[in-house]
Every structure is written in C-alpha cells, then in structure tokens.
Amino acid sequence: xxxxQQRPVAIPxxxxxxxxxxxxxxxxxxxxxxxTARHALRDFPPYRSSVLRHPTHELVTVDPExxxxxxxxxxxxxVDPYESDLTIQHAGEPLGSRIVVEGRVVxxxxxxxxxQLLEVWQANASGRYAHKRxxxxxxxxxxxxxxGRTLTGPDGSYRFVTVKPGPYPWRNHRNAWRPxxxxxxxxxxxxxxxxxxxxxxxxxxxxxxxxxxxxxxxQAARDRLVAxxxxxxxxxxxxxxxxxxxxxxxxxxxxxxxxxxEH
Amino acid sequence: xxxxxxxxxxxxGFDTPAGAVAGxxxxxxxxxxxxxxxxxxxxNLAQTPxxxxxxxxxxxxxxxxxxxxVPAGRPDAVVLHGIVLDGAGDPVPDAxxxxxxxxxxxxxPHVAGSRRRSLGRFTGFGRTxxxxxxxxxxxxxxxxxxxxxxxxxxxxxxxxxLSHHLFTRAYFVADGEPDPSDALLDRVGARSRTxxxxxxxxxxxxxxxxxxxxxxxxxxxxxxxxxx
Ligand SMILES: [Fe+2]
Numbered sequence: 001x002x003x004x005q006q007r008p009v010a011i012p013x014x015x016x017x018x019x020x021x022x023x024x025x026x027x028x029x030x031x032x033x034x035x036t037a038r039h040a041l042r043d044f045p046p047y048r049s050s051v052l053r054h055p056t057h058e059l060v061t062v063d064p065e066x067x068x069x070x071x072x073x074x075x076x077x078x079v080d081p082y083e084s085d086l087t088i089q090h091a092g093e094p095l096g097s098r099i100v101v102e103g104r105v106v107x108x109x110x111x112x113x114x115x116q117l118l119e120v121w122q123a124n125a126s127g128r129y130a131h132k133r134x135x136x137x138x139x140x141x142x143x144x145x146x147x148g149r150t151l152t153g154p155d156g157s158y159r160f161v162t163v164k165p166g167p168y169p170w171r172n173h174r175n176a177w178r179p180x181x182x183x184x185x186x187x188x189x190x191x192x193x194x195x196x197x198x199x200x201x202x203x204x205x206x207x208x209x210x211x212x213x214x215x216x217x218x219q220a221a222r223d224r225l226v227a228x229x230x231x232x233x234x235x236x237x238x239x240x241x242x243x244x245x246x247x248x249x250x251x252x253x254x255x256x257x258x259x260x261x262e263h
Numbered sequence: 264x265x266x267x268x269x270x271x272x273x274x275x276g277f278d279t280p281a282g283a284v285a286g287x288x289x290x291x292x293x294x295x296x297x298x299x300x301x302x303x304x305x306x307n308l309a310q311t312p313x314x315x316x317x318x319x320x321x322x323x324x325x326x327x328x329x330x331x332x333v334p335a336g337r338p339d340a341v342v343l344h345g346i347v348l349d350g351a352g353d354p355v356p357d358a359x360x361x362x363x364x365x366x367x368x369x370x371x372p373h374v375a376g377s378r379r380r381s382l383g384r385f386t387g388f389g390r391t392x393x394x395x396x397x398x399x400x401x402x403x404x405x406x407x408x409x410x411x412x413x414x415x416x417x418x419x420x421x422x423x424x425l426s427h428h429l430f431t432r433a434y435f436v437a438d439g440e441p442d443p444s445d446a447l448l449d450r451v452g453a454r455s456r457t458x459x460x461x462x463x464x465x466x467x468x469x470x471x472x473x474x475x476x477x478x479x480x481x482x483x484x485x486x487x488x489x490x491x
Binding site: 037038039040041042044047048049050051052053054055056057059060061062063064065066067068070071072073074075076077078106107108109110117119120121123129130131132133134145146147181183185191192194195196197198212213215216220221222224225246247248249250251252253254256 | 307308309310320321322324349350351355364372373376377379386387412415416417423425427428446474479482484
C-alpha cells in the first residue's frame, strides 16, 4: 500500500479490539486443521502472556522412567472432608447460585484414578478472586474464598459444592472477558498424568472470544472442558448439578499423531 | 455417535480436525466422551486438555511447608534453588514449581501426607511459587539413583502464560563429581547442561529454568506408557 490512509494504525498492546484477536485465533486454528490436539498450545500468540513463556525448541520425547510412572500419595491426613464444600468455610453462606460439581477421574483405558488429590479454585459469583492481585472492581464476598480440595473415591469419583463463578475481565486485549470457569489441579497414578486445567459451563457466549479456551485447537478437544448440566445431580430446593468427567492419559505430547495414516 | 468424530476408520479417541466442525454447537465433556469407541474391549478415552494455571493460584495451590520436603535443620538436607526466566531473560514472578523425587536411597516413597509436613514424613513431593524476583528454593534430600542411572528429580513448571505445564529433570552434580550420563543427557548434547543442578555451595545445588531463548531448558514429552 502506498496510500498512508491505508496503513494500519499501530495499536498499543492490550488495546487490540476483540475482532483482531478473533482473526488471530482463527488463523492459528486454520494452521492446526487436520492435526489433532490433546492439549492447549503453549505457542498461542493470541494469549499474549504466552509469547515469552513457551519453549521454542521442540520438546524431547522420552520413555517415562520409574519416577515419572508413580505419583505422590495423598490421603485423609492431607484433606479434610469439609474442604470439598466451598460454601461452608465462613460464618455465612456465599452469594450466588449454589452448584454441585460431580464427575469421575479415569485414565485412558477408563480405569478409575482412585484416592488422588483434586484441587479447585475459582472466582466468586461476581467474578472476583479472593487473591490480593485480583484488581477487578467487583465485590469480594466475605463468605467465599473459592478454594477446595478432595480425594477421588475408589471409582475415581469426586464431588464439590460451590457457587457458580462469574465471568471476569482481564487485560489480554481490549474488552477481554474470561468465560466462567473453575480451575482444577489433578494427579493421576503416574506423575506424567499431572494436569492443571479449567472447567467451563455449557453455552457460555464468551467461548468463541476467549484466547485461553481457544488455545486448544479442535472443537472436540475444547468440548472436553465443558461440564454438562445434569438435572439428576440437581438437588431440589438447594443446588443445580453439573457433571464433568476427566481423562488422564500417560502421554503428554500436545499433538496426537495418527500412526496409521488414516487422516 | 455424532458424525464429526467418525472419520478415523474406527480409531477411537482421536479428535476431530479443527476445520471439520466449524459452526458446530458446543458439546459437553460427557457427550464428547460418549463419542469414544472401545478398542479391543477397552475404552480408549481422549485426554482432557490442559489450560494455564493462570495468575490466581497463589492462595489455592501452595501449602504450608510445601518447599521443605525435609526440615532445613536436618544434617542431610540440601537446597535446590534457582531462578525461572522468560524469553526476554526477565524473572517469572508467578511460576509454580513442583518437585517429585526418590529419597536418598533411591526409593520412591508411597506414603500419604504429601501436603502435610507436620507428620514429619519424607513423601518426595514439594511445591513452591517463585518469588517476585523469579527465585525459588526447595529444601530436600539429595535424590538417590533409581536403578543404575544418575540421580535426578522431576521438576514440573506451571505459570500464567504457560498453557500446558512443562516437565524437566534436575540431575544433581556434586563438586568434583563427573557430569552424569544417561540416554536423555547423551541425546540432547550441549543442551544437557540445562538439566544439571550443580553444587554451588555446601549442601546447595543450583537449577535455573529458562522457558525460552538462549539456554532454553530441555523440556520433556513422554511416550504413552500404561499407568501402574
Ligand atoms: Fe481464572
């Protein structure tokens, strides 16, 4: 272009409009089409904080050794049963919509991951974390911290009682909002199954706009992070129920290649 | 079974290529799981994807004594410390590191209490956030070798901006000790120095983590292996 009127105006970092971000997201997804992802891409420029924090060398593939094939042990000495109820940690009840989140943690063959530590943390119903660095001008709730823990049962099952977290703004780009989510941290039976991720709620209008959710190429993979509303889990006159099952395989590579060339 | 997941000739657990589902309504995790088909009688389920740990884990994941796998006063305690740096060489003040290692005899503990130090057990597990200057420090035991190989600990790095955690190994090298060797160290050549936790004082070993750029730490992927 020679006409100066046609040159794009330099937009300061953090001020890019959503449309520009959405275009960037679509371009990365386009480049990933035809490959299948297990995990979020570490190199995902629309998520600005990732730019200087992802390795540029290819990861080195190894066969896991003994250390990597077992996990630390947790038990009832580590977690009190009441820690799975995030609504009873203070004198009063937290504000917001009370929910039950229930599911199973299994390995790639469907075997339960039993007796393992599952940790959660989340914003309150207004979208504010009880964390000193969260500056979102939404109210803190004196009756809600938003941290929970539990051990999976013999069948890999878990259950939390909490309130539905609110969406919140973050400064990735102009008018950036995270879809409502609960952060999950999980241990499998092998350390290489370690997983930190986020659970989302069905039908969130922010999914398409969010560079963190969209850092996973492939709708099928993204869908795995969305809980299902389950009326059978809903407790009459008390709380709405959501079901979310979690699969921890042993492989950690982002891409899952098709060894049989069937694509 | 919905049609968008069927293009794999019966290979279960494969995701749909991203382009094939444009405009599709979001399905839930349970519905996505239901699309997986059994392989020789066993379900072959697809991995639940990672997401970044974000900036606000600090009041949730660290726990009292998480950085002290053993009390600092113990005669056989060693310090494993270093700095986490980003691609610009700046400290990463909001990383979370986990340490997982055998005891001094090379035995992997399997005792509950991994997040409760008051029981006085060595569980092999530690967790700590980096400080404002990017530094971290664990107090632990020198890991013994498991089998014939050199002695090392598994280090896992989480951070805001890191969409999926990173695994690496810290190989402990005492003063005057020859550099260790094993299949991984040999394979990565000169980059193996990024995996060495070298002694930098009495009972102290230094292991820096560079997420990107010059001297980038060797990070690991694992081939799928059956969990025990
Ligand atoms: Fe969050």
